[in-house]
Amino acid sequence: MILLPCPWCGPRDASEFGHVGETLPRPDPRTVTPAEWRNYLYLRANTRGWVVESWYHRMGCRKFIKVERNTDTNETRLFPAGNVAAHAAEGTR
Amino acid sequence: MPLSTNGHPRRRGHAAYPARYSAAGLLRHGLSHREWPPAWQRHPIKSSYDVVIVGGGVHGLAAAYYLAANHGITDVAVLDKGYIGAGGSGRNTAILRSNYLTPEGVRFYDRSLKLYQRLATDLDYNVMFSRRGHLTLAHSDASLRTMRWRAEVNKAEDVESEVIGPTEVKRLAPFLDVGKTARYPILGALYHPPGGIIRHDAVVWGYARGASARGVHIHQNVEVTGIDVAGGRVRGVSTPQGDIATRVVLNATAGWSTLVADMAGVRLPVTTYPLQAAVTEPVKPFLSAVIVSGTLHVYVSQTDRGELVFGASVDPFTSYSMRGSLEFAEGLAGHVLHLMPALAKVRLLRQWAGLCDMTPDFSPIMGATSVDGFLVDVGWGTYGFKAGPVSGEAMAQYIASGQPPGLIAAFGLDRFAAGALVGEKGAAAVGH
Numbered sequence: 001m002i003l004l005p006c007p008w009c010g011p012r013d014a015s016e017f018g019h020v021g022e023t024l025p026r027p028d029p030r031t032v033t034p035a036e037w038r039n040y041l042y043l044r045a046n047t048r049g050w051v052v053e054s055w056y057h058r059m060g061c062r063k064f065i066k067v068e069r070n071t072d073t074n075e076t077r078l079f080p081a082g083n084v085a086a087h088a089a090e091g092t093r
Numbered sequence: 094m095p096l097s098t099n100g101h102p103r104r105r106g107h108a109a110y111p112a113r114y115s116a117a118g119l120l121r122h123g124l125s126h127r128e129w130p131p132a133w134q135r136h137p138i139k140s141s142y143d144v145v146i147v148g149g150g151v152h153g154l155a156a157a158y159y160l161a162a163n164h165g166i167t168d169v170a171v172l173d174k175g176y177i178g179a180g181g182s183g184r185n186t187a188i189l190r191s192n193y194l195t196p197e198g199v200r201f202y203d204r205s206l207k208l209y210q211r212l213a214t215d216l217d218y219n220v221m222f223s224r225r226g227h228l229t230l231a232h233s234d235a236s237l238r239t240m241r242w243r244a245e246v247n248k249a250e251d252v253e254s255e256v257i258g259p260t261e262v263k264r265l266a267p268f269l270d271v272g273k274t275a276r277y278p279i280l281g282a283l284y285h286p287p288g289g290i291i292r293h294d295a296v297v298w299g300y301a302r303g304a305s306a307r308g309v310h311i312h313q314n315v316e317v318t319g320i321d322v323a324g325g326r327v328r329g330v331s332t333p334q335g336d337i338a339t340r341v342v343l344n345a346t347a348g349w350s351t352l353v354a355d356m357a358g359v360r361l362p363v364t365t366y367p368l369q370a371a372v373t374e375p376v377k378p379f380l381s382a383v384i385v386s387g388t389l390h391v392y393v394s395q396t397d398r399g400e401l402v403f404g405a406s407v408d409p410f411t412s413y414s415m416r417g418s419l420e421f422a423e424g425l426a427g428h429v430l431h432l433m434p435a436l437a438k439v440r441l442l443r444q445w446a447g448l449c450d451m452t453p454d455f456s457p458i459m460g461a462t463s464v465d466g467f468l469v470d471v472g473w474g475t476y477g478f479k480a481g482p483v484s485g486e487a488m489a490q491y492i493a494s495g496q497p498p499g500l501i502a503a504f505g506l507d508r509f510a511a512g513a514l515v516g517e518k519g520a521a522a523v524g525h
Binding site for chain 2: 001021039072073
C-alpha cells in the first residue's frame with residue numbers, strides 16, 4: 001500500500017494506521033445552530049490533490065499525527081516538515 | 094465504396110438506424126461480412142441543450158434514455174470526460190439484488206431489479222442478465238439475527254428472501270466449507286432467489302444505443318470544467334470544446350461528484366473511497382449462486398465465461414487513485430480460501446479499483462440542490478450499479494415533472510440538515 005511518515009516512528013506502512021481524515025474545528029456547543037452542527041458532522045471538502053489530514057498510529061506510537069497526502073496519487077510527506085509541536089497539539093485533540 | 098479499418102465495405106447511410114438485432118440479422122452479417130452499424134451516433138456539440146447530464150455511466154445514460162423514452166424530452170446531452178462506462182459502471186462486480194434493510198431501500202432496489210430483468214427486451218440489446226440466487230452468509234448469532242430482520246422487511250415489501258440453514262447452503266453452493274471447524278463457521282444465510290449478475294458493459298452500451306436512437310447526443314472525451322450559475326440558477330456548463338447553455342444540469346459522476354458540485358457552489362456530504370475487485374482465470378462452471386460474507390468482507394460470483402469475480406469493502410482511506418494494492422489481493426485470497434478451500438490453486442487474472450462516493454448513511458442523494466436546475470444523482474457508494482435503471486427512471490421523471498417521485502422522496506439532499514437519515518449501513522456496506 002503506501003508509506004506514511006510518522007514524525008515519531010519514521011516511515012511506516014499505512015496498514016498500521018487508522019484513517020481519521022480531514023479534521024474540522026469543533027463548533028462551540030453553546031452557540032452552534034443545528035445546521036452548522038450537521039455541516040460539522042457530515043460535510044468534507046473531499047479534495048482531489050494535496051490535503052493535510054489526521055491519522056491514528058494505532059499499531060505504533062498510538063498518537064494522532066498529521067500527514068500531507070496527495071489524494072490523486074497517494075504520495076505522502078511529513079507535515080509540517082519537522083514541526084513536532086503541531087503533532088503534539090493534534091495528540092491532545 | 095469506402096473501406097473501414099478492417100477492410101470490409103462500410104454500410105452506406107443509416108437509413109435503418111438503429112439496426113434491429115435478431116438471429117436473422119446475425120446470420121446475414123455473418124455471410125455478408127459487412128461492418129455492424131455503430132450502436133450510437135456521434136454528433137457535433139450544440140451550443141444549447143434542454144438538459145445536460147454530466148457523467149456517461151449507467152446512471153447518466155439511463156436518465157437520458159428514460160427522459161427520451163418515457164417523457165419525450167430528447168434535446169439532451171450526456172457528457173463524459175472519458176469514454177462511456179469508464180468509471181464505476183465498468184468496474185463494479187455486476188451483482189444485482191434487492192434484499193436491503195430499510196423499507197425505502199427495499200422498494201427502490203426491487204424496482205431496479207424488475208427493470209433489469211426485462212432490460213434486454215426494452216433495449217433490444219443482450220445484457221446477459223442471469224438469475225442466480227444470492228446468499229449472504231452468517232458467521233455469528235448477531236448476523237443471523239440481522240438477517241432474520243432483513244428477511245422480514247423484505248417479505249413485507251413482497252421481495253423473495255428467507256433465512257436458511259447450513260445444510261441448505263451446502264446444497265446451493267457445494268464448494269463452500271460449512272464444517273463446524275472452519276475459522277468462520279457458516280451458521281446460516283440470507284437467501285434471495287431473484288438476485289443475480291449481468292454484463293455491466295452491455296447495460297451501458299444498451300442504454301447509450303437506446304438513448305441515441307431517440308435523439309440524445311452522447312459526447313465522449315468532453316470534460317465539464319465549469320458550471321455557470323447566475324442568480325441561484327444554472328445557465329450552462331463550460332467544456333474545453335465550448336460552452337453549452339442549459340437550464341438543467343444533472344450531476345451523475347459518482348466518485349468525482351463533489352468536484353462537479355463544487356463548480357456549482359453546492360457542497361455534498363460525500364467522500365471518495367476506492368473499492369478494489371479481482372477476477373480469476375476461467376474455470377469450469379461450479380458456482381451458480383452469488384456468495385457474500387460481510388464478516389470476511391468478500392463477495393464471489395462466477396461469470397458466464399467461468400471467471401470468478403471477487404469484490405471486497407472499500408479501501409481504508411479516502412483517495413481518487415485507482416491503483417490496486419498487493420495488500421488487497423493478499424487479504425482477499427485469504428478470505429476466499431476460508432470460504433472455499435478448493436480454490437487454492439486458482440490464479441488471479443487481474444485486479445482493479447473503482448471510486449465510490451460514500452455518504453454518512455450509506456444511502457444515495459437524489460434530487461434538487463440549493464441551485465435551481467442543478468440536480469444530483471450521487472452518493473451511490475458501493476451499490477450504484479444495481480440501482481442504475483431505477484435512478485435513471487426516477488431522475489427522468491423528476492426532470493420532466495419538477496416533482497420528486499415518491500420512490501426517491503426519502504433520498505433528498507435536505508435529509509442531512511433535517512436529521513432524517515436512511516440508515517443502510519448494515520445491508521449496503523459490504524453485502525453485494
